[in-house]
Amino acid sequence: MADIFIRGLGLIGSSLVRAIKQKNEKLTICASDSNLSNLDYAKKRHLIDETCDDLQKATQADIIILATPITQIIEDIKSLARLPLKPGVIITDVGSTKQTVIQTAELLTEQGISFVGGHPMAGSHKTGVQAGRADLFENAFYFQITTENNEEAVVKIRDLLSETKAKWLRVTAKQHDKIVAQLSHVPHVIASALVNQTSEAFKDEPLGMRLAAGGFKSITRIASADPEMWTAILLNNTNLITKQLNEYIEALQDIVVKTKDKDVLALQTFFAQAKVKRDSLGPEKVGAVPNFYDLFINIPDQTGSLAKVTALLTTAEINIVNIHILEIREEVDGILQLTFSSDKDYKKAKATLLPYFQVINRDN
Numbered sequence: 450m451a452d453i454f455i456r457g458l459g460l461i462g463s464s465l466v467r468a469i470k471q472k473n474e475k476l477t478i479c480a481s482d483s484n485l486s487n488l489d490y491a492k493k494r495h496l497i498d499e500t501c502d503d504l505q506k507a508t509q510a511d512i513i514i515l516a517t518p519i520t521q522i523i524e525d526i527k528s529l530a531r532l533p534l535k536p537g538v539i540i541t542d543v544g545s546t547k548q549t550v551i552q553t554a555e556l557l558t559e560q561g562i563s564f565v566g567g568h569p570m571a572g573s574h575k576t577g578v579q580a581g582r583a584d585l586f587e588n589a590f591y592f593q594i595t596t597e598n599n600e601e602a603v604v605k606i607r608d609l610l611s612e613t614k615a616k617w618l619r620v621t622a623k624q625h626d627k628i629v630a631q632l633s634h635v636p637h638v639i640a641s642a643l644v645n646q647t648s649e650a651f652k653d654e655p656l657g658m659r660l661a662a663g664g665f666k667s668i669t670r671i672a673s674a675d676p677e678m679w680t681a682i683l684l685n686n687t688n689l690i691t692k693q694l695n696e697y698i699e700a701l702q703d704i705v706v707k708t709k710d711k712d713v714l715a716l717q718t719f720f721a722q723a724k725v726k727r728d729s730l731g732p733e734k735v736g737a738v739p740n741f742y743d744l745f746i747n748i749p750d751q752t753g754s755l756a757k758v759t760a761l762l763t764t765a766e767i768n769i770v771n772i773h774i775l776e777i778r779e780e781v782d783g784i785l786q787l788t789f790s791s792d793k794d795y796k797k798a799k800a801t802l803l804p805y806f807q808v809i810n811r812d813n
């Protein structure tokens with residue numbers, strides 16, 4: 450008999466159990482996941498105490514956490530509503546959309562079972578138990594959905610997950626879905642559409658994609674996310690996502706017209722408005738899944754240039770995550786992309802290389 454039952458031990462579920470165990474290792478956790486290797490991995494590392502192959506085991510738990518893709522969360526809520534759950538049990542989820550989840554959870558709340566819709570607003574394009582971390586949600590907003598009579602359960606979930614160090618935020622399901630449609634769902638569609646459209650545009654240009662640099666990579670990183678999870682999100686926030694995508698398409702069409710018209714003032718205003726807004730967001734502080742920091746430098750077309758870069762960085766004890774030569778043409782400087790895992794390494798590398806090489810980054 451475990452204190453906590455969790456279904457879905459991927460990136461988000463395993464990050465939560467890590468944070469729970471960090472706070473109180475005595476709490477027992479029973480986990481279910483259709484990918485058995487996730488369970489195996491978690492058990493070997495004592496992230497969980499037991500494996501539970503079906504929802505029946507949830508009937509013995511005080512807290513049930515649903516951390517699978519949204520479509521499965523909804524199916525599990527329906528199944529849980531038919532089971533004899535423990536009196537006083539609290540059920541929570543982590544799904545990226547909330548209105549359909551909360552509607553389905555009425556099957557529970559109408560029986561007096563506490564349900565707290567949740568959504569940590571941090572994550573990664575990576576999936577699976579190995580990608581999880583206890584501090585994934587540090588400083589990130591963690592939405593909790595306001596529903597009738599769930600106040601006490603909300604506080605208990607906050608206490609259970611206090612080691613996530615997330616910033617808790619109560620919103621309605623409608624408010625939630627509108628905000629995340631614009632800030633998360635639409636950007637994911639745009640990133641994937643851009644990758645697909647670029648790949649199509651480069652069909653006859655083998656060099657094309659391989660030359661993708663910082664700009665393309667940073668705007669499309671999230672296109673590497675899990676297709677099953679994102680399909681489920683689009684199916685569960687359809688109206689808001691399609692409405693906001695249509696507004697985005699209009700904004701793109703508007704910029705096509707201004708570009709064709711060579712309307713310098715309108716173009717400058719377009720970029721200036723976006724710059725002011727983007728700059729005001731401030732630096733990235735959320736979570737601990739590594740962000741990558743790219744430094745671009747000009748390297749002369751001379752024997753030993755690359756070796757000099759690596760020697761300087763090695764002497765300075767700076768760890769390079771990746772080196773990528775973007776362009777080297779005879780008698781022309783090449784562009785070298787150096788990737789670091791921390792802002793500290795990025796800045797140290799920049800200072801180390803500046804006396805010898807021209808740094809291209811304006812700044813990040």
Ligand SMILES: NC(=O)c1ccc[n+]([C@@H]2O[C@H](COP(=O)([O-])OP(=O)(O)OC[C@H]3O[C@@H](n4cnc5c(N)ncnc54)[C@H](O)[C@@H]3O)[C@@H](O)[C@H]2O)c1
Nearest residue numbers: 457459460461482483484517518519544545572573576577
């Ligand atoms: N990835 C993010 O950035 C992020 C952030 C916040 C919330 N979320 C939400 O969290 C949930 C989980 O996403 P994730 O990123 O952890 O994905 P993930 O793929 O890393 O994990 C999902 C896990 O659910 C398991 N699973 C799928 N179907 C199952 C089933 N029928 N029975 C048992 N296990 C099943 C998978 O094997 C996998 O281990 C999703 O609802 C997603 O919308 C994701």
Ligand SMILES: O=C(O)C(=O)C[C@]1(C(=O)O)C=C[C@@H](O)C=C1
Nearest residue numbers: 545569570571572573574633671
């Ligand atoms: O950082 C990322 O890779 C994410 O996509 C995380 C992200 C997002 O910000 O859109 C993705 C889905 C979630 O529901 C919440 C957070």
